[in-house]
Amino acid sequence: MGPTASGKSAMALEIARRFPVEIIAVDSAQVYRYMDIGSAKPDKSTQAEIPHHLIDLINPDESYSAARFREDALLLMHEITAHGKVPLLVGGTMLYFKVLRQGLAMLPAADDAMREELEQLALKQGWPAMHAVLSQLDPVTAGRIQPNDSQRIQRALEVCYLTGKPMSEMLGQQQNTSFPFRVFNIALLPSERGVLHEHISQRFSVMLEAGLVDEVRTIREQFNVSGDMPSMRCVGYRQVCMYLDNEIDLERMREMGVFATRQLAKRQLTWLRSMNELRVFDCLDEQLSSQILRFIQEKRIFS
Structure with missing residues (x-):
């Protein structure tokens, strides 16, 4: 787990190429079909090489909840362990991580x-x-x-x-529930916030160059989505919607997209710093990969 642009997906692929794991995405944007560029979804060749789960579940005009994530993730974790592999949960949607471990508050159903x-x-x-x-x-x-x-x-x-x-x-009154798995929490945190901010800026520019605006335009043409729907409220997509609605120009859209992504990273870091039992690694360290692989070996997770 870690903030956006911290290298979670790349590190997960390195782990998956070395150890018998299957990846479960913990990402509230990657559940949507067609939202590929703005959610930094792994491409089809990567998904063909390494099994990924909880990606491309629903269309952009549908909704997905933390409750459904917990149900889906637990089912997958049991299935993955049943055939001798280890679930590797990867993402930055911190609420999903919390709900998975702690259960759900007993809130009333929608009326x-x-x-x-x-x-x-x-x-x-x-x-x-x-x-x-x-x-x-x-x-x-x-x-x-x-x-x-x-x-x-x-x-x-x-x-x-x-x-x-x-x-x-x-x-504050969480449902009393047990979590039937032993967990190792690996967190990627930046030693320098400014460097992470630069990575965020560069990544958003790459997304725009890769066709993010056209991606959102196509989704809006194909589905009945508005700017206040959950899919279009995702960081990056909301700002592109504003641009397509002629509320802001291209440069302002880029500025707002970068700022919103940095704010997201700030919230993610706040969540992470409040969590217990984290093994923290500096996502900017050149030796990050070898450090995490050594940690996994020392814990004998696959022995």
């Missing part, structure tokens, strides 16, 4: 009638006003959500009204 009522209120008052209501009911959750983040505001209010409790309180 269509409540959601319709909230949407009608938002049409009249606007989502910033709805955010102000959430700030009174659940200030902790409201502090984590932008005033125009309609999807998250709606869900947080829905939970408040259905349960009479703040969502932040309920998220």
Whole structure:
């Protein structure tokens, strides 16, 4: 695990070429078909060489949840171990890692009638006003959500009204669940944040040169997606949507895409620093590969 542009995928391939593993992607963008460039999805030849799972599961106009990830990942982990290999989970969607290990909070299921009522209120008052209501009911959750983040505001209010409790309180009451695997947590963290930022900038430029704008344009033509849908809210895709909607120019789109990716990396690093039992490696170290391979050998994971 590690922040975006830390070299997780490349390192995973090195491990897979040396040890009997199958890769499970822990990535909320790679689950979408056709979203290849912006999600840094491994190409078809790489996937043919090394088994990858939880990639290309759904179309961009569909939704995928942390709950479904946990169910899918656990099933795969049992299948992979059953035929004598080791699951190698690789990605940067930290919520998925947390839910996999700790289980899910007991939140109520979506309520269509409540959601319709909230949407009608938002049409009249606007989502910033709805955010102000959430700030009174659940200030902790409201502090984590932008005033125009309609999807998250709606869900947080829905939970408040259905349960009479703040969502932040309920998220603190995780479902008691066991995790039936021994885990080694390998984290790739940068020794210099500025170097990681430069890698992010370079990678976003490469994505644009590889055809990211055309990729998003094709998705929008093929599927009924809007900028507020989960797939198009992914970093990079949101900014390209704004460009295609003539809200920003090409240079501004690039600047915003790089900034959003850096903010994502910052959030990922915050998650990682709060986690226990991590074996941390400097993703900028020239000896990174040999260090991680030696760590794996010393742990006798495959003996």
